[in-house]
Amino acid sequence: MNNFVGDGNGYVGNLDLKPEVAHTLSLAADWHDARQKVWGVRIAPYYTHVRDYIDARCSSASCPDGQFNVLKYVNQSARLVGVDLSGHLLAASTPAYGDFTVSGIVNVTRGENRDTGDNLYNIMPLNAKLALTQKRGRLTNTVEAQFVAAKHTVSDVRNEVETSGYSLFNLRSSYAWKQVRLDVGIDNLFDRGYALPLGGAYVGQGMTMSINGIPWGIAVPGPGRSVYAGVNYQF
Structure with missing residues (x-):
């Protein structure tokens, strides 16, 4: 009955499991x-x-597809291939309004079970962040956009739930003194409804003590509009 991966399936343990060993080749x-x-x-x-x-x-x-099943943990062979792309550009610098910098990052990862040919579970789809930051003296303001592609490359054995693409917009500001920094911000500015690609299956409704007494195919929703403030002190 254990489920540590959040996919809603039941799992049978395996006392013969070996620890994973990973070898990574990376270039930059x-x-x-x-x-x-x-x-x-x-x-x-x-x-x-x-x-x-x-x-x-x-x-x-x-x-069967379209439902939760009972699975067993097993050792198999896997590979992950990906690339991270990032950059920044000082777009403008003015005495009156300070420096304006555009920055961005793009990530893509693909994971494959080499024994079965299945996709690996819980792999983030293509995603990107683009930000415009104004820095004037001790004040920093940032407008950030986050873009996530639809997730259709999912694990078949786990009946992983697909998710739609979405875009979010965030605002952040900070003001720094010598040892103190005040941070305020708004995440998901437009209160966009979306499902988390790595959130797993939502199992919070129905007959939760029965494996298929819970509706299948509902992804965990992402947070709505959030307003926050914080103070950082360095010593």
Whole structure:
């Protein structure tokens, strides 16, 4: 009955499981101006091979689609391939309004079970962040946009729930003194409704003591509009 991966399935343990061993090959290329303040671009691809990756298989003759099933933990072979791309550009610098910097980051990862050909569970789809930051003296203001693609590359054995793409917008401001910094912000400015690609299955309704007394196919929703404030003190 244990479920530590949040997919709603039941799991049978395996006392013969071996620990995972991962080997990663990564490269990074970085281009920037001489002072590293005006512009910069960094690209970092990577490849990871995992021996004895702890995945799952059906514990019975069949595991139907569109429902939760009972699975068993097993060691298999897996690989993950991805790339991180980031950059920044000083777009403007004025005496009256300070410096304006555009920055962004893009991530994409693909994971495959090499024994079964299935997709690995809980892999983030293509996502990106783009931010415009104004810095004037001790004051810093940021407008950030986050974009996440639809998740259709899912784990078949777990009947992983697909999610739709979405975009979020956030606002942040901070004011710093010598040892104190005040932070305020709004996340999900437009109160967008969306499902978390890595949130797993929502199992909070129905007959929760029965594996399929809970509706299948509901992803965990992301947070709505959130307003926050904080004070940081360095000593």
